[in-house]
Amino acid sequence: MSLSSLVPLIGVSDVVVGLSLGSRLFLIAVGLSLIFGVLGVLNFAHGGLYMLGAYVTLAVVTGVIDNFWIAALAGALAVGVVGAAIEFAAIRPLYDRIDADLDQLIVTFGFVLIIHETVRFVWGSGSYSVDPPALFDFSVSLGGSTFGAYRLVVIGLAVAVLAGLWLFITRTYFGSLVRGTSSDREMASMLGVDVPRLYTAVFFLGSVLAGLGGALSAPLQSTSPALGDQVIIDAFIVVVIGGLGSMTGAFVGAMLIGMMQSLGPQFISAGSIAIPFLAMVIVLLFRPEGLFGGIGE
């Protein structure tokens, strides 16, 4: 099949949907990658925190103030506080253990269960939808296909988050502490960095990103208690392919998977959902540091 005969199959809306899916995945995965890059903790509960962000946004929009942006900010900060509390209470005591990595994974898995049940307890098992902010609540027609304008906004926001984080990590004093601690924890500690506090701060930041992701994606998805379990696996795929700890990697990995989810079904039907996992296996075996290695790169 020649390329020209393939192109008509790909509508503009498919590309936009793919990019917006990728942006959503990036917003899920970037905090996970940041936390792993600095703390070495693979946070299984990250999907749960993402889901919590969506729920808090929903609660604020319906119950407190009918402004999506304020609600999203509230959701992000609330999740950040929850994340910092989790780190302080349950992850910090484990850093010095011999098999700290696995213990932390198991503990954060415990929080997957707790967040899931708490969300069900508070909001029930039903699914909710959040309207996009009124300003962007219209459809765009482009190249013969239509899609919600909010999808374009999410793509822009993902790029903005990437740029903001990059500037934060590479251009600020705090960012230099983060990079230093990430590359050599003992040395940073000897040079006077309060490592435990920095870790809590980074976990807070990563959780804020998870909450923000959940809040901003809320208009693109139905929010139900199953959301956390669904997205955490996608987030694992993205960060592994992009490289655990890499921001740029998370972005590229997210876009790859997003496009694959949007366009893949048109080309391969049988076994298509196995492909991202297959890609994950291949990257783990041949390039465990991911396609892009290292924090802030």
Added chain:
Amino acid sequence: MSATDTGGRVRKFGSAVADGWTRERFGLLGALGLVLLAFGPSFQIYLFTDFLVVALFALGFNLLYGYTGLLSFGHGLFYAGGAYGLAIVLRDLGPVFADVVGSGVAPLVTFVVGGLVGLALVVAVAVPVGWLSVRLEEIYFALITLAFGMIGYSLIIQDPAGLTNGTDGIIVLLGSVDVGGESFRIGARQTYYALTVVVVLAAIYGVWRVVNSPFGTVCKAIRESPDRAAALGIDVRHHRWMTFIISAAIVGIAGVLRAGLASVASPGLTHWSTSAVAVIATVIGGATYFSGPIVGAFIFLYIRWGISRFPTLDAYWELFFGALLIGVVLYFKAGAVGGLLLLRDRLFGEGRAGGDDGPTQGGGGAAEPGSSGDRADDRGDDS
């Protein structure tokens, strides 16, 4: 059971254990408990059968985690492998066996062959998957096994080969055996219970032998310090690979039993959330002990049953296990078995390791070969 047995002569307990013959006595008591249970209420038989299957699942998982330090989040793949092997043979080859051996014993023959096919399938998958996975360690091992499990999940639900019947799964009908005018259903509660007891006890004994063989000793050495083991000339990766295969095979046997018990092989078995059940049971029970996963599975199923009697709580039972999991990892890594041993030492003074009592006794002696054994000695724990 053991409580009434030892209640009157607490003092003698320690020396009786030291004499060594109580192990047999406990074994007999356990066997008696298992037989008695077969005459209990139908639901209790079901629950206990369920416990035995989950216990074997967790035990197989812990062979890898507790003995070589590799945490798999993809053992659901092998659980499902056993289940689907049995289900496919029963669905597609039942009539063939009826022609060959006669319709009377055909269901039994088909079940046995199906089980063996399930086991063979699991080993055939575990050999390459294990070979690739043991190249990685720690978090990366957890991630690659998770990915393999989810590949299996994706293939089962999308069913490109037309074998697995997609998201619905395959119904497992075990049928009835007719011999000399006598007829019994293999899937009947008591029959299936007896069958499960025999298979699970044999499998536990097999694992027990592996763990206490020179091979098992090498595995423990690897767990304590892979680098030192390698320096001593041990091929660490090869040992991990072999353990991976044995572990998968044990989980596969549990999967075969699961399919028969649930009467269905469903794709959910491969999902990572099923793999997580083994993690929860093992960690709660105590990964450093041979009997840890068994006790953990007991706690998992019976506490869940206890919770299920209160409908308001039942809806949120995961919350309890999440909190329990976190509590155990943070504050008491030795888990339930460690706690029981501590309790025993407090009550009976310095007993030798062996013959621990506790929930496994109350539930019957299924855990006997494990719990009467010993602790899989401490993991050089953090503290």
